[in-house]
Amino acid sequence: MPPQRATLMQVAQRAGVSRSTASFVLAGRHVDMRISEDARQRVLRAAQELDYRPNLMARSLRTKVTRTIALVSDTLASDPYAGRAIQGSLAAAVARGHLLFIGETDGDPVVEEKLISDFLDRQVDAFIYASMFTRYVRVPKLLKDRPVVLLNCLTRGARPVQHQIIPDELTAGADAAKVLLRAGHRQRVHLVGTPATKVFAGRERLAGIRAALADEGVKLAGVVECDWWPDSAYEAVSRALDDGFSPSGLICLNDRIALGAYQALRDAGRSVPQDVSVVSFDDSELAAWLRPQLTSIALPHYQLGWEAVQTLLGPVRDPAVTRLPMPVRVRASVGRPPVE
Template sequence: MAPQRATLLQVAQRAGVSRSTASFVLAGRHQDMRISEDARQRVLRAAQELDYRPNLMARSLRTKITKTIALVSDTIASDPYAGRVIQGSLAAAVARGHLLFIGETEGDPVIEEKLIADFLDRQVDAFLYASMFTRHVRVPKLLRDRPVVLLNCLGRSTRPGHHAVIPDEMTAGVDAARTLLEAGHRGGIHLVGHPSGGVFAARERLAGIKEGLGEAGARLAGTIDCDWWPHSAYEAVGRALAEGLELRALICLNDRIALGAYQAVGEAGLAIPDDVSVLSFDDSELAAWLRPQLTSIGLPHYRLGWQAVETLLGPSAPPVVQRVPMPVARRGSVAKPRCE
């Protein structure tokens, strides 16, 4: 049989104060109520001696505040690359004294509706609505009148209806270009990947790359079109080299593409970075495993989660899109070109 938990009345009696005084002290409102320091210390000491813990269920029924938030995502929770979004969200929630519930829908609208309804039945205070890939989403009807922050996604309206926290892909593209420019590259720079206009990250990265190169009077020499996977990149870069295309620097749209590019460059008898510099995006674990280690611009997963919770629980403000910086991890795959 579990031991009976101490009550607020027992804390008050041991401290020699009224129940309301004990309640104000434990809620941190002693200054508002002008409670003496001596009384405050007696209440805190009594609570510690009795191992007092507030009845959160009773409090939530009284205040209609449960200090819980829910993260509803498509596949973030099960993706190894994006797991730090959960870690960042959880850390920020704990820092603010909240519990974080996590639900995954696998993109199924029926599961999503039931999941959100279950969270609402449990009186969850607020929601993070998250996507594995940055994209435009339609906020579910059940959430439209609730406190919601979009995490790694945007509303479909041009005017933000909800706060959104996304990676700053545009600036990341600029930084990619500047990294190569600072190493001395001006020509022979090729983009590797399929820069589909329908993929938010690809579109933003490409726009940033063009802007960054344009600032120095440079431009992309071309695009080596391939899927965002190693084998497709390996074949596409291999064909380009076999056809005699002059490759001096490759900007790969993700680290998996870079892996395929590494293999093709090596099989062609060329060295990275002596003959071809390679730069990428995502800064996954793969980037540090490659030899030479890959210069890559990281997705700020942890910071995205943290910032989304801070925004959700922070002061009320008009909705805006917050773009979180993407750090450049400079490694051994970029060097000064041999000649121009």
Template sequence: MAPQRATLLQVAQRAGVSRSTASFVLAGRHLDMRISEDARQRVLRAAQELDYRPNLMARSLRTKVTRTIALLSDTIASDPYAGGAIHGSLAAAVARGHLLFIGETEGDPVVEEKLISDFLDRQVDAFLYASMFTRYVRLPKLLRGRPVVLLNCLTRAAKPAQHAVVPDELAAGFSAARTLLEAGHRQGIHLVGNTGGGVFASRERLAGIREGLGEAGVRLAGVIDCDWWPDSAYEAVRRALAEGLVPKALICLNDRVALGTYQALREAGRVIPRDVSVLSFDDSELAAWLRPPLTSISLPHYQLGWEAVEKLLGPPSDPVVTRLPMPVRLRASIAKPAVE
């Protein structure tokens, strides 16, 4: 038989205070209730000696607050690249004394509705609505009017109804351009990736790259179009090189694209960074594994999760879109352009 858990009354009796005083101390309200430091220490010592733990179920029934939040996502929970957002959300929730439930929909609206209903049945206090890729979303009807923060996604509303936390992809593109310019590149800069299809990240990154280059009077020399995967990037870059392209720098739209680009360059006898500098986005584990290690602009997954929970549980404020910085991780894939 499991040992019987200590009660608040037992803590109060051992500390020699009233039950209400013990309750205020353990709830952190000793200052506003003007409880002496001596009484507070006696209560804390008694709670520790009795291994007292509050009955959260009873408290939630009384207060209608469960101190739980739910993170509802499409595929972010199982994607290895985005796991940092889960870790950041968990850490921030724990720091604020909350539990975090996680539900994954795989983009199925039926599954999404069922998960939201289940969370509401469990009296979850608030929600993070998350996306693997930064994109525009429509908030589910069941979540409208409830405490919600958008994590790595946005709505198209001119005036947002919820806080949203996203990476600053536009500034990241600008940083990519400045990184190459500072290394001395002015000509032969090509983009590798798919700039169409309405993908938020590619559109924002491209706009930032063009802005950064444009300030220095430099333009992209061209785009090598490919999908977001290594095999597609390898084929596209291999074909471009075979047709006579001689790039001085390649900006890849993500690290997977950079992997395929590395393979094509190596096969063609081009040495990185002596012949071609390569820069990418995301700063996944691939970036550090590649040889030479790849300069990549980091997606701040952990910070996204942390900041979203802070917005959700922090003081009420007017909804805004918060864009988090994407730092440049300088490695060995960029050098000054070769003099011909």
């Protein structure tokens, strides 16, 4: 049988203090309760010698606080790349002395309702409601009046009801354009990828690109429309090159598109960055695998998860949308424009 865990009374007896004094010391309340430093040290030493651990179940029944958080996501947990948000959330929860439960719904509202109900039955203190892709959501009714932070998603309305932590896609788009502008690209800069208005990231990135170019008196030369996957990008860029397409710089809406564009350029005898410079978004593992390595604007997954937990457990303040910076990872895919 496992050894019996030490009790608070045993700690108090070894330290030669009352049970309430030992409780106050271990709860960090020795100052406001005016407990002497000698008594505090005796309690801490006794707790260490006895390997005392507080009974969290008993504490939660007494205080109605379980020091637990539930993260409910669509497909965030099972995605190896976006899973960095889980790591950030876990790290922040541990730093705050909380446990983090994780539930994935695969976008099924029935599964979502069951998961949230189960978490509520376990008296979870607070929730993070997360999305794989930045999008607008409706917060489930079961979470109404509960402490909730939205991770990588938003609600519609003039004023947010919950805190919402998202990547700053608008500034990221501007930064991608500035990378090419600083390298001297002022003509024949094209976007690759269909910036559908319903896709939040694409819409924000395009707006940022256009704004940064406009600030320098430059216009986007055109858009090579394709799905956000390598094969679609390869086919679209290949067709354009066959029709006389001659870009100086390409801004790809994600790294998968950039992979397809790389292959199309190579097959057409164009070199990166000697003939065409390429900038992308996401900074997935593809960016470092490509040759030359791809300049990409990183999605701050880890920081999103960390900030969501810190906001959830931090001081109470009015709900707001927090946009986290997307770092620019400059690599070898950008050079000076080719000499005409």
